[in-house]
Amino acid sequence: MSVHDELSTLQRCLDDLLRSVGRLEQRIGGGGIDIRRVRADADHLRESVALLREAATAPTALAAPGRGDLVTIPDTPYDSSLWTDSDDEGLGAHRNRH
Template identity: 70%
Template sequence: MSVHDELTSVQRCLDDLFRSVGRLENQFGSGGLEMRRVKADADRLRESVALLRDAAPGIERPRRPDLVSIPDTPYDNTLWTDSDDEGLGAHDRHAP
């Protein structure tokens, strides 16, 4: 397995762990020392895996798409000379 696959597998396991910890918290309450420690340990694991993912070689980060600027100038009205006004009906017809 590649490093990326291993990290993805670990992330899935962590997600399962967090769901289980949430269910335990519902049963035991969140005020006890034991529950707080389990939650803190799970949070620490998630942070550690995130650091490991950042340090892993060869893993490409998801790229944000390039932004496309849209000008504020009005469009050329001749672009719409052969179309009906959508939602308004045709010029020669009336709504019922």
């Protein structure tokens, strides 16, 4: 299933949730702290899904993730002249060995 299909399914479920919350508010009244909290959570979820939908349809979201920052490391050995001024780490200097 594609991201677009998943988001559409999520939106339908969210719409059902919001309708159910509305019916509950009518039956038990909208003044209680519990139903206000459920309404606030449902509204927050609706806003989060809208942000997710925007992010998923942005041009950068459609590109392959992480492919632009790959670095190729060659299999060839490094030029040993690059290391003439350094010591073998952990072994001490070559000239100080006894």
